[in-house]
Amino acid sequence: MSASWKRCVEVYGMDPTRSDPAHIVTETELREHRMQAEQMIASARSGLQTLFRQVARQNYTVLLTDAKGVCVDFFGDPDFEAELRGAGLFMGARWSEDLAGTNAAGACIVTGEPMTIHQDDHFGNAHTALSCTAAPIFDSMGQLAAVLNISLLQSPMPKSSQNLAMSLVTASARRVEMANLMAQSRREWVLRLSANPEFLDVDPEAAVSLDGSGRVIGFTRAAGKLFGGEGRALLGQRIDSLLDLSVEELPDLMRDRPTEERVVNMPDGGALFGHAIAPQAPRGCGTLARRMRGKAGPMDALAGHDPAMQQLLLQAERLAGTDVPVLLSGETGTGKMRLARAMHVAGGERRELITVECAAQSVDRLIQALGPPGQIRATLVLRRVEEMPADLQVLLTALLEERPGLRLIVTSCVDLGKAMQEGRFHKPLFYRLSGAALMLPPLRKRQDLGWLIDRLLRRRTGGELRLSPAARADLVGRDWPGNLHELERSLDVAVALCDGDVIDLPELPRPAGSDTTIEADDSLEEVLEACGWNMSRAARRLGVNRSTVLRRMRREGLTPPA
Template identity: 65%
Template sequence: MVERHHVDEIAQVLDGHATGRDSYVDASWRRCVEIYGMDPTRRDPAHIVTDAEFRTHREQADWMIGAARSCLQNLFRQVAGQNYVLLLTDAKGVCVDFFGDDLFLDDLRGAGLYLGSNWSEDLAGTCGVGACIVTGEPVTVHQDDHFGNAHTDLSCTSAPIYDSLGQLAAVLDISLLRSPSPKSSQNLAMSLVMAAARRVEMANLMAASRGEWVLRFSSSPEFLDVDPEAAVALDGSGKVIGATRAATRMLSGGRNLIGAPIDSLLGLSVDDLPDLMRDRPTEERVVALDDGGAVFGHAIAPQAPRRMQKVNHALQKRAQGWFGGALAGSDPTMSRVLSQAERLASTSVPLVICGESGSGKTKLARAIHMASRRRGFAVLDCAGAGPEDMREALSAQSGPTTLLLLRIENLSSETAQLLPGLLDAHPDLRPVATSGQSLTPGASREALPSELLFRLSGSVLELPPLRERQDLGWLIDRLLSRRSGGEMRLTPSARAELMARDWPGNLRELGNVLDVACALAESSVIDLPDLPAASQARKQEQDLEAVLDACNWNMARAARRLGVNRSTVLRRIRKERLRAPD
């Protein structure tokens, strides 16, 4: 009778009638029938991944498990004796960590409240974890809120955990095999799981940002130093390179903060951060918000670099993705390219990344792979690669795989003929190619057969050369800080020289120049004599307007970058009828 009533209620929702349930439950029921083709009368058991699949999910989520473990232990102690079980799932809904009472392990396994269970909505139907992944918000799916009859005894309250770049990374779920009937009985569980998720995000941000400034916030001075509500990580120039979800909502209404200067969000600059450290009383550390309000702030200075901290930081960045503050500052062209790459990363669209040598094509390709959450990764350098090299690169790959094709313009005709067949034979393969040749409209495309080119270039991402980027100063500061641990700085004349160079070798050349300068400098200050000579290689044809934009239409600086006189720049401006933006 209860099952019949449940099925009838789902039918009402499909007919467009209101049930009085939360809107996310009604929406999930519709998806279960209309998209996933599920039958509410069936009692399907929990879906458990294979041991091999579980190991893969666990390894990929290892960084999040480490950040969450202490918070989960504390939460489990808070609910001890109340028969709750805690699940930490990855962003795909697979349980990778678990806390529960040993007395009920058999019942928990039977209900799928255990390691390896997959609670994604398309497999489990309406459930706490699945609805949380779809909505990105905390939810409670209580008893017959669940779609499948097998789960209508459960009560599941879930909260999302976002990484420091704003991507959904995990879900924290607190569940009961049986609970009191009113859904309001889980209000305390909701408060607890949301607070725990917030603390996990905070722990992850702190672990990933030991070498950066971190600014933490609280609406109350009493909890500022011990349990802050939100936090952002900042690079040396004051741009946001990481944020907790609460900080994103507090400072920008939910819009991504990555790359934003802190002084555009708060009434302070990076130079004001030392005034917010612990040597001042908490009630005096007031930070003005953009909307006229105020919070209390706690600034934590970058820690001295240690080898293990660098390793952990690299692992965190690789797991979370590299978009935003890791690859670019406030350059509009790079921001547009990275925004496109971030949206395309989780799709199966084949990509070609174009740009001059050293402009960051391979780094962006690896960032796309990490953000795609694909398990396999194969690399083939097309320069001199034959058919056997192609087959060997794919021989050990299974499941969703990224195939990185370096320098695709150098692919031999024989291998180019083989590639379409290999792509057909591996439907889970997603090709991401790099090219030193432009594939924008009007560019030469004679290097590859047009059929293969169209097959590979579902979308083309064009990286600008360094001389056209408006964030050159930011890149110099970031690369120098990485190489010196924040201990080296440039004199104004050395900085002006670096800003004026043409950089035909792009990021690779800039990194090499800074390495030499750090080695030659006799103190922590890098001056003109410490800089190696500029490369003589120079482009004959350059986009004058792009160079002028990168130099904010400073004629003298543009002339130095182009290696010509200021009068030559003025003549070209008149000839090309260019006008400075308002």
């Protein structure tokens, strides 16, 4: 505050005894300022409304000023409009320090730090009745973009009365920065970070946006401070230089895993909890466009609202109408053959579908499957191509050269490029098959597992059976090492054992390799012991919230073993 007073006297040449009225810009000027701040206003609007609801009963006014100090958005009590306008707590008021003297918004613009200017702290007699608390808002490039300010026309005498106001306004400014980053990063990865797993998905403290190579292209101010303090220096840095995390590991931090398991280690030995949000598919493309038109396509049945899967299906759909070879890789049971058949249908042309089980082929069978040499209009799906014997790999290379017009779709459960480099796969065949590569994620990394379970269950029962909350939580919480194959067999068993119209925990087969059976009426302590005292896992087994498990533990006096 004293530094601001010094600037007012020595730099701006102001007289503290003067009582200059509030400066209000013209309507034309206000429109220009609002147009320039349009994106920030949109990002901040919801946060301002929430903040005003919190402080309105204490007669606070909420203002958003741009980086030049002009109020571009405002929430206040309409019964006091004349008083608010006269005090400059209104739309169009200009609070830059060189014009209004020492004030919270103006000081924030100069220093970039939160500020409370209380009563006589103000420079000049015109504002000494006010108490104002403000926090800066930075854009995703580390530049000051706006200031969030809450003010009182009249306030209690002690300055400490504004401590709560400071907490509220700084938290709201942080949330506005987060909302602005999210709005600008719909086509990019966003990594949100929190020191507390309970707040990770609802109110994280910091966030960065990343390009496809894992370089930082946007960040909140808290992230700038977390990773070194000087904001713009963060731009362009690789995420693996800041955290013990690679861009390939981002899907492991998506919302399908419990928050307390999404640990991100820092170079200094500390740890945070991370929530990764995948890029959204462009609007008006692929499956989304068809749904908006009310039409279904062959890809629609393969995924629900999982951004990563929707992006993959969009790429598959675009490739389906070309002759570019496609390699579909992923763990066993991730749906590679389902996608291959969907791509064949999505291609649109009348082609024959030829499927070759590579592990079971002989020379005669392979030649018979591909037909005579010449122009062939067909889709050739090579299933588990890595299991084809070495001599047949050489033969297949030659056969493909004699049969132009084949659209190749290859599935593999291994890294085919690595197998080629290690001499386990025929190099000429690898380069003949290599084109576009699509990696299908395992079920444990998919965000639409609940949708997938419902779809598979409806396919088996026509909607006659449903899952209890406990059974649903159990299925969604499993790792599914066998992916779709394991999930489908588990549902088959549950449907066969179900006596009634609701599938409950007793009807579900235990996960492969599990030697512990948890009955529906087990005590909480038995469930916790079976889950290794992992409260989130126990909550999923019981079909309740983690907070419910914590309350029951306290009530029953249960504590994890030392």
